[in-house]
Every structure is written in C-alpha cells, then in structure tokens.
C-alpha cells in the first residue's frame with residue numbers, strides 16, 4: 001500500500017507493542033484519567049496493532065464498543081491475531097474519512113496519529129461529526145520541541161497549540177492541553 005512519508009511504516013509494528021513502551025505508558029493507568037465508563041462507545045483513530053485498544057475494551061466492557069480504525073490491513077491483522085474481545089470492532093479505512101454514523105461516539109482517542117493524517121482540518125471535522133453531544137476527544141502526540149530524538153521527524157509534528165486551533169475551528173469547545181512531559185503532550189476537547 002502506498003503511503004505518505006509521515007505515515008507509520010507497518011514493518012516497524014514491533015515498536016508499538018514492546019515491553020519498554022508498555023512500561024513507559026502503562027495504558028490502563030494512563031487511560032484512567034479520562035473517566036471512561038462501561039457501555040461507552042469509543043473510537044480509536046489509528047489503532048495500529050492495538051496497544052491502547054485492548055485496555056480500552058477492558059474499560060468499556062462487553063456492553064461497550066471500541067471502533068479501531070486504521071488504514072493498514074497488516075496492522076489490523078496483527079490486532080486480530082491477538083484475540084480481541086467482541087467489543088473491539090475493526091474498521092479498515094483511510095482517514096480523514098471515518099465510516100461511522102453521526103453522533104455515534106462518546107470518546108475519540110488519537111494516540112500518535114494526528115500528525116500523520118492529511119488534511120487535519122478534515123480529520124477534526126469528521127471527529128466533530130461522529131462524536132455525540134457531551135462527547136469528548138483526546139489527542140496524544142509528540143512535542144515538536146521534544147528532548148528525545150526518538151519519534152517522528154520534527155518537521156512532521158503538530159504542536160499542542162495547533163491541535164487546539166484545529167479542534168476549535170471544527171467547533172469543539174473547551175479545547176486545552178491537559179498533560180505533557182518532556183516529549184509528548186495531551187490535548188482534550190468536548191462537544
């Protein structure tokens with residue numbers, strides 16, 4: 001599959017599931033801050049092989065849903081091989097289009113993918129369409145001024161202020177940066 005040069009190379013998928021990343025992020029602990037509850041509908045944009053998907057499925061439980069959207073069939077196959085529970089629904093497709101109905105999602109999660117998608121204006125507009133009233137969106141990504149040389153090329157990164165501006169322009173309210181460390185940041189917004 002041809003891909004733009006910002007897009008994650010599926011050949012490097014082992015980097016997304018390794019033990020170092022697991023202990024760095026501890027997904028169940030990191031996700032706990034969002035106050036998600038059983039039965040909710042979560043959209044995971046750019047899920048890859050499922051680093052965040054499985055802990056999200058644990059939180060929303062059998063009565064909830066986690067829509068895992070990714071352009072890479074190879075990465076979705078890798079997720080499928082990890083025996084996902086039935087509340088994980090795989091959705092192969094290319095962003096910015098999101099093949100879900102209007103107002104169908106309680107919470108949308110974009111981990112290390114916002115900077116890969118073109119054009120960002122259409123991505124946030126699609127997010128606004130699928131997230132329901134009182135729904136929320138969260139973007140975790142790389143700081144352009146990160147300390148480490150790991151991660152995507154600096155020229156490809158999007159700053160938290162830029163993410164906030166895109167979200168506000170699409171009509172999201174209360175867009176703000178809610179966390180950062182030396183390398184990454186989190187932006188959250190509501191409908």
Ligand SMILES: C[S@@+](CC[C@H](N)C(=O)[O-])C[C@H]1O[C@@H](n2cnc3c(N)ncnc32)[C@H](O)[C@@H]1O
Pocket residue numbers: 007008016045046047048049050051052069070071072075093094095096110111112113116117118
């Ligand atoms: C750096 S990986 C992050 C994966 C996952 N969110 C994580 O943190 O482990 C970025 C993911 O976004 C997907 N992606 C990038 N551009 C995309 C697009 N235009 N449409 C759908 N998925 C895309 C890639 O295939 C890849 O799985």
